[in-house]
Amino acid sequence: MVNPESRIQNPEALNPMQSFLSHLECTNCSETFSCDEIHTTCPACAKVLYARYDLDAAKQNFRKEDLAGRAPDMWRWFELMPVRNSEHVISLGEGHTPLLHARTLGGQHNATNLFIKEEGLNPTGSFKARGLSAAVSRARELGVSSIAIPSAGNAAAALSAYGARAGISAHVYMPADTPQMMKTEAVAYGAELTLVDGLINDAGKQLRDVAKANGWFDISTLKEPYRAEGKKTMGLELAEQFDWELPDAIIYPTGGGTGIVGMWKAFDELEALGWIGSKRPKMISVQSEGCAPIVKAFNDGATSASLWENAQTIAPGLRVPVAIADYLILQAIRESGGTAIAVSDAETLDALRAIASSEGIFAAPEGAATCAACIKLFDSGFLNRDEKVVLFNTGSGLKTPELFA
Ligand SMILES: *Cc1c(COP(=O)(O)O)cnc(C)c1O
């Protein structure tokens, strides 16, 4: 009998899993820090810290074949994950999502190699589950007993769920006009919900002082090092699903940018292991015309983005006026030869209907936005219709039925 909670389905067949996490490194000033104490942003320059691994040792001890016998979730990448002891993993089965060939949708645009990475199947209905499974697991391993998050919606739902599973009290702050389902989820999972007049950045400001006063650990996007480690598993999975040959382009809906920078980091780690070569996909960031700080910065040739005033869009995950990782997102886009593009809410809704009726995938508006962007990039010639293109459907449309009311 295999223990259903075991990270390894056939324990005798394999060596025990070991994380090669070695330290934290600042993405801006390169200062290094211990990973075995709690860190948020860089104490020296306040920028984003990344988890680093001993990739030489990992290369000696971790093989593609090791993946085969493992539980079908993102923790099968344990060697490249930031938890020391696999018993500390807080999992609801996140990750290992399907990569679907979108033949009909692609066919409507004469595109034969269009794929959808279907993240709507994750626990709590969005890819936020990956980041929060990683962050909550590591926080609990380091002794944290209460956690908090400002969120545009899905991150709060996911934090609440993993908090419940970990037995850690969760405090979530979201805009008052967040889609109802995401508020309902947080309450159902037993989190303390605070509704804020404003957007995610206002929620973050309100939360900061209360969290400090109460000793809550703040799991804001890229203000602690481990959510990005969960999100990077999307990049690891793509490499495996495409048989270690990355696609030509990845189109990704960008709010805080954890997904795009996480995948970019994943590709470097896989190359260091010798599992992939130096080929990288064009990383394409999609935002909404009503909130497009990264698109504007990209078009202006800037290395950082300014706050977007009066942000407005039907896609909650794209309603992010300012991102601490702006410089990392812009770097990934530029180094990859990608681009950044904004789409309108009307284009997004058209794409949502098209994906649902052609492929049977009820996408989140953020995911639909990637399809709208893809069509524009085919039309403009930035993408060739025979290129291997992956759209990220980052969440389930079941969360926002009001879009169809
Ligand atoms: C949060 C969210 C996004 C944006 O993700 P980032 O990685 O923070 O840029 C996109 N889609 C959905 C459904 C989300 O919940």
Ligand SMILES: [Zn+2]
């Ligand atoms: Zn620094």
